[in-house]
Amino acid sequence: MLNQINLSHCQEQAEVVAAMAKVKAAYEMGDHMASLQAFRRYTRNGLDAAISFHPVHQVPEEERKWAFELMKTCVKEYYVRGGWGWNDRDKWQELTDETSCFLLARDAVSGSLLGFVSFRFDLDEGVEVLYCYEIHLSAEVRNKGLGKFLMQILELIAHRTHMRKVMLTVFKENTLSSRFFREKMKYCEDETSPLYCDPLHAEEYTYSIFSKTLTRPAAKTSASTTPAAVPTSSSSSFST
Numbered sequence: 140m141l142n143q144i145n146l147s148h149c150q151e152q153a154e155v156v157a158a159m160a161k162v163k164a165a166y167e168m169g170d171h172m173a174s175l176q177a178f179r180r181y182t183r184n185g186l187d188a189a190i191s192f193h194p195v196h197q198v199p200e201e202e203r204k205w206a207f208e209l210m211k212t213c214v215k216e217y218y219v220r221g222g223w224g225w226n227d228r229d230k231w232q233e234l235t236d237e238t239s240c241f242l243l244a245r246d247a248v249s250g251s252l253l254g255f256v257s258f259r260f261d262l263d264e265g266v267e268v269l270y271c272y273e274i275h276l277s278a279e280v281r282n283k284g285l286g287k288f289l290m291q292i293l294e295l296i297a298h299r300t301h302m303r304k305v306m307l308t309v310f311k312e313n314t315l316s317s318r319f320f321r322e323k324m325k326y327c328e329d330e331t332s333p334l335y336c337d338p339l340h341a342e343e344y345t346y347s348i349f350s351k352t353l354t355r356p357a358a359k360t361s362a363s364t365t366p367a368a369v370p371t372s373s374s375s376s377f378s379t
């Protein structure tokens with residue numbers, strides 16, 4: 140019995156070590172958009188946007204400030220009303236944490252910023268994930284497909300870096316973005332969301348944690364086959 144417990148403890152530890160190695164490798168990959176040439180431009184619905192990837196240290200101070208102000212405009216009210224309060228310094232530190240990565244969307248002609256995504260590779264409950272911290276677009280470019288396009292890029296990056304899922308937190312009060320993630324992007328309530336972690340008090344929480352699990356077909360025995368990961372719209376975090 141003791142041996143079995145030790146064995147499963149060792150297995151768990153080995154899995155966490157393997158997950159940490161994937162996170163480390165993801166950070167070492169460099170420009171994640173370099174291999175996604177077809178996704179570097181978004182030209183639809185009157186938009187002509189150029190998308191680029193940057194670790195936080197490559198984002199100039201004035202663009203970080205632009206992203207911060209846009210984020211503040213979009214979500215400060217939810218933090219305040221949700222009882223968390225808003226602290227400029229704390230949110231700035233979170234946004235500019237040294238592990239933060241950015242996708243920036245710019246007008247391809249003028250170069251002006253249209254929106255951004257900030258994300259990190261991380262372990263969540265011992266599982267390797269791409270965590271989307273923020274996604275915000277300027278009001279005038281919303282509902283033109285750019286948000287969906289950026290989320291698809293995140294999912295591709297997550298596949299290529301062998302993350303198990305893409306995660307994000309949404310304020311319940313932010314019904315527009317909740318519906319966007321649920322209905323359009325097919326995200327599901329994560330197993331770590333209050334709905335499942337604290338079901339008796341779930342109503343008291345002001346946020347939900349959503350995720351999309353990335354499945355990989357079982358490896359075929361043929362040496363010539365390279366299995367590719369695919370997102371599953373029906374998958375939930377319970378399948379991890």
Ligand SMILES: CC(C)(COP(=O)(O)OP(=O)(O)OC[C@H]1O[C@@H](n2cnc3c(N)ncnc32)[C@H](O)[C@@H]1OP(=O)(O)O)[C@@H](O)C(=O)NCCC(=O)NCCS
Nearest residue numbers: 213274275276281282283284285286287315316318319323
């Ligand atoms: C949330 C946000 C990123 C979505 O990006 P977007 O570019 O406006 O959304 P898209 O145009 O890509 O929407 C893609 C699809 O979802 C649909 N959609 C958009 N908003 C929706 C909503 N609130 N409910 C249901 N569907 C929605 C669109 O009609 C579109 O459908 P289609 O593919 O069938 O044409 C963007 O609106 C935004 O920046 N909002 C403010 C900031 C914010 O709340 N961020 C989220 C914090 S968690």
